[in-house]
């Protein structure tokens with residue numbers, strides 16, 4: 141690559157900034173890597189005053205020079221930029237279009253003013269090229285130039301101190317020592333004459349400029365001497381110009397080399413808009429833009445980072461161990477790269493942009509972190525459930541064990557979240573942990589509730605078993621002691637089961653109120669078992685009453701079946717049996733689990749059994765019926781099983797259905813009495829014995845008569861059995877006659893047929909005996925059932941009673 145590469149037109153003659161040219165130039169000379177170690181030198185001076193010639197000799201550049209033989213005309217248009225050769229640190233050299241050209245106007249927007257301001261803004265050293273013979277001259281060519289420089293300097297807010305190096309060309313024999321004071325005086329005069337803003341009225345020139353003077357021999361006449369002076373004297377002053385005590389000014393507004401392109405573009409833009417330049421603000425602005433750019437580059441490089449991309453992908457599916465450590469190192473790398481690139485920019489801007497970058501990166505990473513915590517939470521919850529359920533099947537539910545298990549897995553979560561923690565930021569995983577804790581608690585609670593209801597159901601079943609059958613038995617044998625006995629039983633069994641549940645509940649560590657609740661529920665369950673049993677029994681009360689009645693009525697005190705001989709007091713027996721049945725009704729009329737304060741038995745006894753007591757008249761019953769009510773006195777509605785009116789109707793039904801048994805008994809008694817009366821008086825028996833003596837003797841003498849009588853008896857007995865005459869007459873005399881008349885002929889035929897059949901078989905006598913036995917059994921069965929029975933069907937509205945007769 142030739143020397144030409146190092147020079148480029150920065151701003152053309154029309155004031156257009158060559159952005160791409162500058163960017164290429166910067167890449168070419170690797171300016172971006174210089175940081176703050178670079179200097180900018182520019183040269184101003186009249187047209188064709190040998191500026192380019194000086195720069196090329198001083199810095200080894202190749203700015204265009206005028207050909208000496210072609211005459212004087214402007215060669216440099218706009219502003220050119222090149223890099224000085226063999227000068228440390230990197231020194232940029234700007235060659236400006238010459239002043240006092242006739243082509244340009246004189247107003248504020250004139251190109252030479254704009255370029256002078258630009259040069260002052262970006263340069264550390266400004267060379268002012270002037271002819272030696274102009275010194276002390278009123279009409280010197282450099283006077284308008286200096287005026288311009290000083291004027292535009294006022295347009296820089298808080299300007300930095302720039303070095304003005306006056307290069308006196310074509311030095312004469314007059315020594316520099318003599319020339320310099322005259323020059324400085326000239327400069328001071330110009331400075332004083334320049335209109336200044338109020339704030340800088342009294343500001344001395346030295347505040348803004350560092351004035352240096354150097355004189356060179358004529359390049360045209362003493363070229364060798366010129367070259368020697370340039371190389372051996374002047375060039376040395378540009379080495380390490382930015383070091384303390386170097387040629388450069390105070391460099392207050394300098395921007396890092398990587399911001400040079402943007403900074404100079406902005407300067408030119410503002411100058412073109414004819415605005416004043418605020419160097420500190422400009423510095424901050426360049427830093428802001430550049431740091432932002434660097435930050436964005438770092439975000440882009442982070443997003444494209446392969447390691448991060450792999451991480452992000454893996455996290456979509458599952459928890460990745462070592463997340464925090466790995467991500468911290470990627471972020472760290474990114475941030476330190478930023479630090480390195482932004483190091484020379486304004487510290488305030490750099491730091492705030494670093495924070496922005498950091499928060500952007502963390503924002504990018506945060507969803508992955510949250511996802512990771514989500515995976516960690518799910519994993520931990522699953523592991524907790526597994527371990528908890530395993531312990532549950534082994535040891536049953538225990539609140540303490542559940543707590544320990546939760547603690548272990550919460551600690552596991554803590555470890556996992558520590559592993560996921562990023563060093564650059566302290567993200568708080570407590571919300572996720574809280575959610576995990578809530579989920580764990582919900583699981584424990586649901587298991588606990590299931591176990592609790594299982595336990596309660598077990599104890600309820602136990603209590604049901606302990607109560608149901610004994611209560612049924614107690615109610616079955618209803619007496620005065622029934623309810624006290626039931627109460628005692630209920631109390632005893634409930635106490636036992638409740639204490640069992642109480643000790644089983646200790647593992648659940650329930651609060652006092654909940655425990656009390658459960659125990660009370662169990663107690664209530666016991667009561668409800670008793671109550672439902674009582675309801676069941678009340679539904680069957682009519683059958684029970686009839687059973688009790690028939691037991692007491694048909695059996696004597698020794699439980700032996702009664703034979704109605706005629707001596708029994710049927711009325712008294714009936715009364716006893718009915719009053720026992722009434723007691724049963726009274727017992728089942730209400731639930732008495734708390735106390736026996738009701739007056740049901742008395743009321744019933746008064747209204748149902750004692751109606752026929754001496755002194756009780758029909759009128760008094762009619763005028764006051766204690767059963768004409770739907771509720772009992774002192775018995776709450778929910779404890780009433782059979783209301784007074786129901787009792788009354790049941791009693792009526794009971795009486796109607798037992799009436800027949802009583803009538804039967806009375807009939808049997810009367811029949812018995814009649815049977816006993818059939819025997820003739822003793823005198824008739826004596827007469828019969830005396831008068832029938834002859835017939836008796838005839839029979840004794842002729843046993844054939846006895847055989848005939850025996851055969852007649854057998855035939856008669858056969859008819860009795862076959863026609864089931866005894867059963868037929870139980871249904872009444874007339875129906876029996878009708879039934880017997882229809883059955884008479886078939887029975888004769890049947891007997892004859894059987895006789896014929898039996899005659900053909902050798903075992904005939906045994907069959908006949910069997911035949912004789914059968915009807916006897918049947919008749920005894922029918923006697924048992926004849927006591928009558930009824931059935932009860934229960935409907936939603938309560939028990940319904942129906943009599944078997946009706947059926």
Ligand SMILES: Nc1nc2c(ncn2[C@@H]2O[C@H](COP(=O)(O)OP(=O)(O)OP(=O)(O)O)[C@@H](O)[C@H]2O)c(=O)[nH]1
Pocket residue numbers: 186187188189190191192193194204205206207208209213214215216237238309310357358359360361
């Ligand atoms: N007398 C004299 N002439 C010089 C000197 N240095 C250069 N020249 C001549 O001055 C003429 C202009 O030289 P340049 O270097 O092109 O001057 P310039 O100031 O860059 O010109 P513009 O870019 O057009 O403003 C050339 O013919 C040079 O030979 C010098 O020291 N003394």
